[in-house]
Amino acid sequence: MLKSFTVNDIEELKQYERKLFESMDKTLLQINNEINTHTSQALFSKMKFGGVGFDPLNSKCELNIIEQINQSFTYLASFYALEVLFTEYPKFAPFRLNLGTAPGSDIESECGELAAEVFAAVAPTSNQKLKKDINKVLETEAKLKFVLFMCPNFELGRQLKLERDGVIVWALKGANTL
Template identity: 80%
Template sequence: MLKSFKVNDINELGQLEQKLYESMDKTLLQFRSEITSNSSQTLFSKMKFGGAGFDPLDSKRSLNIVEQINQSFTYLASFYALEVLFTEYSRLAPFKLNLGTAPGSDIESECGALAAEVFAAVAPTSNQKLKKDINKVLATDAKLKFVFFMCPNFELGRQPQLEKEDVIVWALKGANAI
């Protein structure tokens, strides 16, 4: 399912986060029930193949828990990246948010001046994600290029030691709560 939409201001992020947390809460309630009524094999099967999770932005749509976890943290990272962009670069708003397999950079300014890639991972080097995202954003025509990531053990803020060429690399809040 493609998820691409415009975010006009920082207030809209609260509504998106609320949807995401509603899906997490619904999954938690479902797990409480599933744990007591299923064998470990059945529960793990539901976690992997579906029936134990929900789409992060549509709690009515079933999704396997592995995908829900991956998407939820990527979406949260995107929302946190937008908070930074609205705070630091509000003049470039509105921003287009491309979640999942939607084409384009993960975040783009509607005027075309900014492009950003966003990810959540155990480490920025996992699967060469940081390197791949830097290369992806370098291929855009945007003047401002970012890679935002959510990983444990990084302080919130710019990470100059990870930057290449003109790409600004920024660690996001959230991962250290894990």
Template identity: 85%
Template sequence: MLKSFTVNDIGELKQLEQKLYESMGKTLSQISSEITSNSSQALFSKMKFGGIGYDPLNSKRELNIIEQINQSFTYLASFYALEVLFTEYTELAPFRLNLGTAPGSDIESECGGLAAEVFAAVAPTSNQKLKKDIIKVLETNANLKFVFFMCPNFELGRQPKLEREGVMIWALKGANKI
């Protein structure tokens, strides 16, 4: 499912976050009930292949928990990046959020002046994600170019030591501090 939409303000952003947390809560309830009635093999099978988990933005749509976890943290990172952009670059709002496999940069300003890539990982160097996202954002025509990441053990804020070729790099709320 392609997920591309405009976010106009922090209020809309908070509504998206609430949907994500509702899906997490529903999955937690599901795990709690399944854990006592299944063998470990059956439970893990349901987690991997379906039967436990929901779409992060639609708690009525089932999704395997592995995908839910991956998508949830990528979406959270995108939401946290939008918080930074709404605070630091208010004049460029509204922003287009392109989640998952939607085309375009992960976040774009509707006026075209900003492009950002966003990811959540164990480390910025995992799978050369930071390097690949810098290259991707450099290929845009935007004046302001960002890569935002959510990884454990990074303090929130700009990471000048990781920046190159005019791409601003930001660490988001640490994965260990949610």
């Protein structure tokens, strides 16, 4: 499902965050209801192939929990990245958020001056994600280029030693603080 939309301010962003947490809460209730009525194999099968989980932004739409987890943390990282951009670079707002397989950078300023790639992973070097995202954002025409990531064991803020070629690298809250 393509998900691309403009976010005008932090208040609007908080509405998307609430939807994501609602889907997580609904899935937790679903697991609690299923845990005592299925064998571990049956429950794990439902988690992998469907029957447990919801779309992170639409708790009425079923999705397997593996996809929900992956999408939820990618979306959450994007939301936290937007918080940083709204706070640190408000003159570039509003921002276009391109989630999932939507074309373009993960986050783009509507004025075209800023582009960002965002990810959530165990480490920024996993699957060379940081390197690939720096290369991807370097291909844009934006003046300000970012890679923002959510990974455990990184202090919130700019990561100067990970930056190269003028791309600003930023560790986001969340991986250690949820």
